[in-house]
Amino acid sequence: xxxxxxxxxxxxxxxxxxxxxxLYDRMLLARCLEERLIQMxxxxxxFFWVGGPGEEALNASLGFLVHKGQGPAYDYLHLHYxxxxxxxxxxxxxxxxxxxxxxxxxxxxxxxxxxxxxxxxRSWNVLPVSSPxxxxxxxxxxxxxxxxxxxxxxxxxxxxGDAGTAEGDFSTCLIWSSLPGRELPCLxxxxxxxxxxxxxxxxxxxxxxxxxxxxxxxxxxxxDGNDTEACYAALQRAMDYVRRERRPFLLEAFxxxxxxxxxxxxxxxxxxxxxxxxxxxxxxxxxGLMSRDLMLELRARYTHQLREGAKVVREEPQPSxxxxxxxxxxxxxxxxxx
Numbered sequence: 140x141x142x143x144x145x146x147x148x149x150x151x152x153x154x155x156x157x158x159x160x161x162l163y164d165r166m167l168l169a170r171c172l173e174e175r176l177i178q179m180x181x182x183x184x185x186f187f188w189v190g191g192p193g194e195e196a197l198n199a200s201l202g203f204l205v206h207k208g209q210g211p212a213y214d215y216l217h218l219h220y221x222x223x224x225x226x227x228x229x230x231x232x233x234x235x236x237x238x239x240x241x242x243x244x245x246x247x248x249x250x251x252x253x254x255x256x257x258x259x260x261r262s263w264n265v266l267p268v269s270s271p272x273x274x275x276x277x278x279x280x281x282x283x284x285x286x287x288x289x290x291x292x293x294x295x296x297x298x299x300g301d302a303g304t305a306e307g308d309f310s311t312c313l314i315w316s317s318l319p320g321r322e323l324p325c326l327x328x329x330x331x332x333x334x335x336x337x338x339x340x341x342x343x344x345x346x347x348x349x350x351x352x353x354x355x356x357x358x359x360x361x362x363d364g365n366d367t368e369a370c371y372a373a374l375q376r377a378m379d380y381v382r383r384e385r386r387p388f389l390l391e392a393f394x395x396x397x398x399x400x401x402x403x404x405x406x407x408x409x410x411x412x413x414x415x416x417x418x419x420x421x422x423x424x425x426x427g428l429m430s431r432d433l434m435l436e437l438r439a440r441y442t443h444q445l446r447e448g449a450k451v452v453r454e455e456p457q458p459s460x461x462x463x464x465x466x467x468x469x470x471x472x473x474x475x476x477x
Contacts, residue, residue, distance in 0.1 A: 149425055149426065152368070152426050152428075153368040153369075153371075153372060154368055154371055154372075156426075156428050158203070158371075159367070159368075159419075159422075159423065159426075159428060160423070160428060160429065161203070162196075162199050162200065162203065162228075162367055162371070162419070163367075163416075163419050163420070163423060163429070164437070165195075165199040165202065165203075165224055165227050165228040166195035166196065166199045166224055166367070166415070166416050166419065167416060167434075167437060167438060167441060168227055168233060168441050169191070169195045169198070169199065169223045169224035169227050170192060170195060170416050171438065171441040171442050171445055172223060172227070172233045172236055172237075172441075172445055173190045173191065173192045173223060173398070174192070174442075175237070175442075175445040175446065175448075175449060176188055176190060176236065176237070176240050176255055176256075177190075177398060177402070177406045178449075179237070179240050179241065179449055180240070180255075180402050180406065181402075181406070184240065184241050184449065184452075184453060185240040185241060185242070185255060186242070186254070187254050187255070187401065187402055187403075188240070188255055188401060188402040188406050189220045189221070189254060189255065189256055189400075189401040189402070190220065190221060190223055190255070190256050190398070191220075191221030191222060191223050191224065191256070192396075192397040192398050193332065193394055193395030193396050193397040193398075193412060193413075193414070193415065194221050194222075194224065194330055194332075194364065194392075194394045194395075194415075195223075195224040195415055195416055196364055196365060196366065196367040196370045196394075196415035196416075196418075196419065197328075197330060197362075197364045197370045197374070197392045197394060198221070198222050198223065198224035198225040198228070199224040199225070199227070199228045199367075200228075200367065200370045200371040200374050201222075201225045201228070201296070201298075201328075201374055202224065202225040202226065202227065202228025202229045203228050203371070204371070204374055204375055204378055205225075205229060205296070206292065206293060206294075207229055207230075207263050207264075208262075208263070208264065209261065209262050209263070209264060210264070210289075211282070211285035211286050211288070211289040211291070211293055212289050212291040212292075212293050213264055213293045214264060214293055214294050214295070214296055215264045215266065215279075215282035215283075215285075215286065215293070215294075215295045215296065216263070216264060216265045216266065216296050216297075216298075217266050217275035217276070217278055217279045217282070217295070217296070217297040217298065218258070218265065218266075218268055218275070218296075218298050219268060219272075219275065219298055219299050219300065220254070220255075220256040220257060220268055220270070221256070221300070221330065222256070222258075222268075222298060223236065223256055226258055226260075226265070229263060229265075231258070231260070233445060233448070234448050234451075234452070235247050235248065235258075236255065236256065236258075237445070237448050237449055237452045238251075238452050238455065239251070239253065239254075239255050239256070239257065239258070240255040240452075241449075241452045241453065241455070242457065242458070243452060243455040243456060243457060243458075244455070244456045244457060244458045244459070245452075245455045245456070247260075248260070248267075249267075250458060250462075250465070250466065251457060251458040252458065252466075254270065256268065257269075257270065264282075266278070266282070272299065272300065272302070272303040272306060273299045273300075273303035273304070273306040273308040273309055274306075274308050275297050275298075275299060275308075276297055276299060276303075276306075276308040276309045276311060276312035276327070277307075277308040277311045277312065278297075279295050279297035279312050279316070279325055279327070280295075280311070280312060280315035280316055280323055280325065282295045283295035283316060283323035283324055283325040283387075284323060286323075286324050287323055287324055287385060292382045293324075294324040294325065294326060294378065294381045294382055295323070295324065295325045295326070296325075296326045296328065296378075297312065297325065297326070297327055297328065298327075298328040298329075298330065299328075299329060299330070300329070300330055300331070300332065300335075301329055301330070301331035301332065301333070301335070301340060301343075301344070301348060301391075302334070302335025302336070302338070302340075302343060304329060304344075304348055304351070305335075305343065305344075309327075312325065312327055313327075313351065313352065313355050313357065313387075313389075314355065316357070316387035317355040317356055317357050317386075317387055322385065322386040322387060323385075323386075323387060324381045324382065324384075324385045324386065324387070325381065325387045325388075326377055326378060326381045326387070326388050326390065327387065327388070327389045327390070328390050328391075328392065329348050329389070329390070329391045329392070330364065330392050330394045331348060331364075331391055331392065331393050331394065332394050332395060332396040333393075333396075334396055334400065336400050336404075337400070337404070347361075347391075348389075348391050349361050349389055349391045351389070352389040355387075357386075357387050357388065357389055358380065358386070358387075358388050358389070359388065359389040359390070359391070360373060360376070360377065360388075360389075360390055360391075361390070361391040361392070361393065362390065362391070362392050362393070363392075363393055364392035364393050364394035364395075364415065365393075365394065365395060365413045365414075365415040365418050366415075366418065367415065367418070367419045367422070368422075370392065373390060373392075374390070377390045394415070395412040395413050395414065395415065396409065396412065397409055397412050397414060420434050
């Protein structure tokens, strides 16, 4: 292996080597995908970009730990627009993200009617991502109640940013998931990138976000969102707790924001932010699991594939005015339909 250390003091790997490599693969693919989406926007092939470079360690780990399926016996996911790596870890096709950026009629998430990274997939219990921040927290108790009534191991997972916790929807989730005797199997995840658009977190929050769980009797924890091993372990513990106890849990992950808030702020690489992908690359090399040459080769392969994919998507059809009302109203009984 190129550049592998023989130092016996190297910290032991907390995860199986195969899992570490799988996590890196999805994290790197997510990063390359986000960078391609940014390029598409800057080249005029998309109206707007918002995404999650800097959150891949947490989000890829979540994707691997989800109990994927349809209906309340499986996990429900109320994600936000920075959860790209979660979808990829669950098995999503990166081409579909390119289609949504280009707003093509072939976009399976919204048929070209929504911003990029606003995914939804009914067969995986991935509810539609909403642009208004934190509204997913007011919806999560509903699916968590369905999980509870079925009585299986399915749980509800809801994720949002730190600035959005100032919204009442976040408090709604804390309240409704913790009512005495009616607790709900709901995992609340706050990804804290220390910014609310352009406002530093220190100017918004005087308290620690995880401290908000205490008055409601909700268990909580925080984790370094740039440490892949720590993220996977923290998520696994939290999800196991919610599955076993059928009670809520609040997890706060401190992450980075590598390309600013959205394309509205330029979507340029931000200096002096910790990069979780680079941290994992150093760790894989330290453990002797992957050489730097192989990492560069994999990055080049994904970059090429996505560049070519963007060319394909550019030629796919745009939505037609003839079906403008399609999917606006349900024409089927979605509640009872299997």
